[in-house]
Amino acid sequence: MTDLSVNVHKLNLKNPVLTASGTFGYGEEFDDFIDVNALGGIIVKATTSKHREGNPYPRMAETPMGMLNAVGLQNKGIDYFVDKIYPKLLKYSNCIIANVSDSTVEGYVEVAEKMNRLDHISAIELNISCPNVKEGGMAFGTSCPSAIAVTRAVREVYDKTLIVKLSPNVTSIIEIAQAVEAAGADAVSLINTLLGMAIDAEKRKPVLSTITGGLSGPAIKPVALRMVWQVAKAVKIPVIGIGGITTATDAIEFLLAGASAIQVGTANFVDPQATVKIISGIEDYLQRHGISDVKQLIGGLIV
Amino acid sequence: MTDLSVNVHKLNLKNPVLTASGTFGYGEEFDDFIDVNALGGIIVKATTSKHREGNPYPRMAETPMGMLNAVGLQNKGIDYFVDKIYPKLLKYSNCIIANVSDSTVEGYVEVAEKMNRLDHISAIELNISCPNVKEGGMAFGTSCPSAIAVTRAVREVYDKTLIVKLSPNVTSIIEIAQAVEAAGADAVSLINTLLGMAIDAEKRKPVLSTITGGLSGPAIKPVALRMVWQVAKAVKIPVIGIGGITTATDAIEFLLAGASAIQVGTANFVDPQATVKIISGIEDYLQRHGISDVKQLIGGLIV
Amino acid sequence: MKKYILNFKIITNQALNYNHNLLELKCDEPLPEMIPGQFAEVRVDGSVNTYLRRPFSIHRVDYAKNTIHLLIKSVGEGTRNLAVLRSGDKVNIMLPLGNGFPAEENGKVLLVGGGCGIAPLWFLGENLKKNGNDVTMLIGGRSSKDVLLSEEYSEFAKVLISTEDGSLGETGMVTAHSVFKQENLPFTTIYCCGPDGMMKAVSHIAEKQGIPCLVSLENTMACGIGACLCCVVDTKLGHRCVCTDGPVFNSKELKGWSAETEVGCSIEN
Amino acid sequence: MKKYILNFKIITNQALNYNHNLLELKCDEPLPEMIPGQFAEVRVDGSVNTYLRRPFSIHRVDYAKNTIHLLIKSVGEGTRNLAVLRSGDKVNIMLPLGNGFPAEENGKVLLVGGGCGIAPLWFLGENLKKNGNDVTMLIGGRSSKDVLLSEEYSEFAKVLISTEDGSLGETGMVTAHSVFKQENLPFTTIYCCGPDGMMKAVSHIAEKQGIPCLVSLENTMACGIGACLCCVVDTKLGHRCVCTDGPVFNSKELKGWSAETEVGCSIEN
Ligand SMILES: Cc1cc2nc3c(=O)[nH]c(=O)nc-3n(C[C@H](O)[C@H](O)[C@H](O)COP(=O)(O)OP(=O)(O)OC[C@H]3O[C@@H](n4cnc5c(N)ncnc54)[C@H](O)[C@@H]3O)c2cc1C
Ligand SMILES: Cc1cc2nc3c(=O)[nH]c(=O)nc-3n(C[C@H](O)[C@H](O)[C@H](O)COP(=O)(O)OP(=O)(O)OC[C@H]3O[C@@H](n4cnc5c(N)ncnc54)[C@H](O)[C@@H]3O)c2cc1C
Ligand SMILES: Cc1cc2nc3c(=O)[nH]c(=O)nc-3n(C[C@H](O)[C@H](O)[C@H](O)COP(=O)(O)O)c2cc1C
Ligand SMILES: Cc1cc2nc3c(=O)[nH]c(=O)nc-3n(C[C@H](O)[C@H](O)[C@H](O)COP(=O)(O)O)c2cc1C
Ligand code: FES
Numbered sequence A, B: 001m002t003d004l005s006v007n008v009h010k011l012n013l014k015n016p017v018l019t020a021s022g023t024f025g026y027g028e029e030f031d032d033f034i035d036v037n038a039l040g041g042i043i044v045k046a047t048t049s050k051h052r053e054g055n056p057y058p059r060m061a062e063t064p065m066g067m068l069n070a071v072g073l074q075n076k077g078i079d080y081f082v083d084k085i086y087p088k089l090l091k092y093s094n095c096i097i098a099n100v101s102d103s104t105v106e107g108y109v110e111v112a113e114k115m116n117r118l119d120h121i122s123a124i125e126l127n128i129s130c131p132n133v134k135e136g137g138m139a140f141g142t143s144c145p146s147a148i149a150v151t152r153a154v155r156e157v158y159d160k161t162l163i164v165k166l167s168p169n170v171t172s173i174i175e176i177a178q179a180v181e182a183a184g185a186d187a188v189s190l191i192n193t194l195l196g197m198a199i200d201a202e203k204r205k206p207v208l209s210t211i212t213g214g215l216s217g218p219a220i221k222p223v224a225l226r227m228v229w230q231v232a233k234a235v236k237i238p239v240i241g242i243g244g245i246t247t248a249t250d251a252i253e254f255l256l257a258g259a260s261a262i263q264v265g266t267a268n269f270v271d272p273q274a275t276v277k278i279i280s281g282i283e284d285y286l287q288r289h290g291i292s293d294v295k296q297l298i299g300g301l302i303v
Numbered sequence C, D: 001m002k003k004y005i006l007n008f009k010i011i012t013n014q015a016l017n018y019n020h021n022l023l024e025l026k027c028d029e030p031l032p033e034m035i036p037g038q039f040a041e042v043r044v045d046g047s048v049n050t051y052l053r054r055p056f057s058i059h060r061v062d063y064a065k066n067t068i069h070l071l072i073k074s075v076g077e078g079t080r081n082l083a084v085l086r087s088g089d090k091v092n093i094m095l096p097l098g099n100g101f102p103a104e105e106n107g108k109v110l111l112v113g114g115g116c117g118i119a120p121l122w123f124l125g126e127n128l129k130k131n132g133n134d135v136t137m138l139i140g141g142r143s144s145k146d147v148l149l150s151e152e153y154s155e156f157a158k159v160l161i162s163t164e165d166g167s168l169g170e171t172g173m174v175t176a177h178s179v180f181k182q183e184n185l186p187f188t189t190i191y192c193c194g195p196d197g198m199m200k201a202v203s204h205i206a207e208k209q210g211i212p213c214l215v216s217l218e219n220t221m222a223c224g225i226g227a228c229l230c231c232v233v234d235t236k237l238g239h240r241c242v243c244t245d246g247p248v249f250n251s252k253e254l255k256g257w258s259a260e261t262e263v264g265c266s267i268e269n
């Protein structure tokens, strides 16, 4: 029997495949296509302290092997989440992780505090890397002092596993990762989207309402893989790899680079069954290579 | 008649299409395919103070709509350039720009000084953004003090047009651009490659001998476009746009974002005629839109 | 309604004019239930710049033959790649997506389709006819060569045509058609699909006369299943997803549609 | 030699075994002059992960028919996409690239091809024969199903075969073939193409006997024309580009080849 389970701090995941926040709704959008419980866990879309309408449309532009989005944290706020969405998540027996965003430290703390009371939410992922909101968001994740401030404040009110999601739009992601580790993060996940832009040459206008947006998909995989490899060597806490993961081979590359688990994002849009295919692909790989435990791949790059 | 000419500081280019350093050899590699003189200009491969063998192979990995390279500034050094290569470049009547790299400020200065004496080299592009060398290279381009130091030192010995080529691997490319502007750069070109990585999952090894390498090609276009747009608004000197430009539409997007000229890199490998197709495509676009002068497109994004 | 990812094979690919193709696709498995107005997300294989699926209205469904039809207008790389598919080629499709048009019975309905906007109105018209409605279909285009499938639509509808250059039917925008000149429009519902400007103009007329107007919207989509929130439209209840809350909306729900009506916007072909 | 970018059309695509295809391609324009050992950079259309061209040896040239042949082994997305091309499909190709094998006259030559490494040796063998050489060709493979085109090669060469499993010809690596057991190898030159390990082993034998050994190298290439410096190999003169200084090198020029010889490395099929 192949052991696919991995650990991320206190989380025991039945396999390393999670879904990236904002690309998997609240799970139920995928019920028709896959057994959502088969996944290692799901990270639901961002929750903020207050209801947010998000950005005006157009919010999406396709790019070579990728896409830009400018959703801007559209969600109904933490109270609605607790009342209306959380009960629906109880049907899933796997690991449910909430993605926590806001524009102020107080907002992050409010959401984290309320999430802390929800038994079935095993961890939160602190999104300090959203490029699509005017205030806060990515700004928190691109300097050490602000990354430390928000991580520390949330750490004080949050008892369970605290994952901090890092921005790739920085000179040294290692420094930020080490800063949030010191500030109390139990794990880091990376990368969020790269800040990009698309122009409609015919109309001579930006494609997105917000001009710039977040780049995701296979195009960013080489950058994500590099950052995961750099960070995994530089911190002691577990690293969760994200960025362009589409196939089992991609996932294995991130594990080899040092990720303890991975998240599938944009690929869910192209193939809603991508996650389960990745799980079975990892199993095939392990069997083909005579490896009985997926944990043996983690950081197993031969350099 | 459509006017395709543009100005970059003192350079008057017959059209905005240049070739990116390291992707066009010394021009002659393309003589069989195009009339190299038809281009706005060519930026030849990097020259360093000393002969360099570059990195061991493998030096290349293909990625989704892009590639990683780890060439590492292989070249025969400035003295060989002056003696053997420069004479061969004299056959071109268009604008010839040298790309200057090194590991030390002294090295940059030496190369720049010697380039300054070559009449037919109209400008140098200071490569402070090469991710593929252990010392120097990108390190100069990722912090303001070092970017300023090398720009200033070279400015003192170089009289003609000084272009500084910026690294995208930074938190704020605006700050670096403003710093080199203040230090005496006549123009900035961006972006050099994004630092990335590829792994061979079957062999469990990095694909590149250097583990990480520089990502180029269409995959990076959205990031490049965003940075050009940010920098063009923030500096007064001309901006040259680089990154994933493959078609005339791509080129026009960069002009609209604020670039005064553009460089074609990786696309030369896929189609050695890409540059001349881009020139004629820009002409078609201008005619179709009833624009008589390409300069009207520069920074013409309607926001 | 349950959504599926299914493999189809091209049965026929018929070029209707210079930039429209009608594809008939046979499903490898029994077709699921679908309702008019729903759409499909189509994977375009071998197309370098079309990583994401492409949304298309379900044009016709033939349960007997186990096929669907898609009406494709070539506008970019994805649609151009679909337009050159050959019989036997495989296509992966997610369907049925979105809410579809509410079923109406025994009414008198007007369908207005501009350009490629006629796509969802075949499946709809056929069903409305089956439900005992009296169906009128107004097709608008720039010129005669842009008016597609009018004979086929006449199987279940009285077909009216207007072209901007007057080369077929009445001259002018669809909204200038004489059918709208009647004092009291005799329709119980108007269904409309086409460019936004046209739909706004039609809904404006409908709202003035108190007739419900159902419009089928387009938007840039990444997922098609409500997971990404990329495809929102501004409604009186806030941002709603075109892919799950739509693509069909009552024009009254849409913010700014009644006020900012741009009457008679041209149909881009 | 002047390089060209030319459009070709597939004439035939013949599956040789489970993972090798022989493509015959006709050029839209008159074929330029080419020499054996040169290669072509092929654009793979409609393949999402193959942005860069793919290098392939020029297997055969038929100036009368204005066609070239490429022998393709399916190893990844690009080659798999080429393997499914149908007659009439268009392919854009840059050629002729690289230096090719130096022409030899009136000698006695041995050609050694491992697996797909036989690709450049057809064009070469045919030319060597024309130049009055006595040609022996040793083909190696894992098993009989990996030994390709041996009948065709016997048109101009005496063909010897070795397979690792002994299912055809002699048993073992090519270097274990009895042709190498002769005290004084009767060859004026040995030409070799295949996996690095095999080429090293063959060149080792050749060098010991003082016979020039010309090997055709592979490397990951971005441009194929000397512009990117991605395809270097370590030679005694420093880094040299396989695409312009090669792909053919005299084994003596290559750094580490004489010393670190791994005799009898297996041929991956
Ligand atoms: C619910 C829905 C139903 C649709 N039904 C049909 C249909 O039945 N038949 C049909 O031909 N088309 C239909 N479309 C439009 C179709 O999805 C787009 O034309 C297609 O995605 C364009 O893909 P492309 O790769 O060819 O063009 P791209 O290269 O992606 O784009 C080319 C041009 O088309 C524009 N464009 C891209 N996507 C859309 C879009 N979704 N809506 C409007 N403009 C777009 C781009 O801005 C660009 O200017 C529908 C769209 C939606 C959302
Ligand atoms: C000068 C030259 C001549 C060649 N001649 C032939 C020929 O006649 N017939 C033929 O079938 N192949 C030939 N090759 C090899 C061929 O270019 C590669 O097999 C092909 O590029 C792989 O493309 P892909 O998209 O199918 O595989 P990819 O998906 O790119 O790679 C699949 C696997 O193949 C490996 N690979 C990729 N490129 C190469 C390469 N250049 N050399 C070795 N391994 C590679 C990768 O590392 C990977 O493991 C030649 C290569 C060179 C440099
Ligand atoms: C449409 C969309 C919405 C997203 N929303 C969020 C979000 O709410 N919170 C967050 O932390 N990341 C968000 N992301 C980023 C993803 O979780 C992920 O980090 C990124 O897309 C890179 O992974 P990928 O290349 O696999 O998509 C979003 C991404 C996309 C494409
Ligand atoms: C193989 C290769 C070699 C390069 N060598 C250099 C170099 O010597 N100096 C430099 O400034 N940039 C070098 N670059 C970066 C390019 O000039 C360019 O900035 C980058 O590739 C992005 O443009 P593109 O996406 O159009 O290729 C190199 C890029 C490639 C792909
Ligand atoms: S397209 Fe993703 S939510 Fe509608």
Ligand code: FES
Residues within 6 Å of the ligand: D220, D221, D222, D223, D224, D225, D226, D227, D228, D229, D230, D231, D232, D241, D242, D243, D244
């Ligand atoms: S492949 Fe570019 S130099 Fe050889």
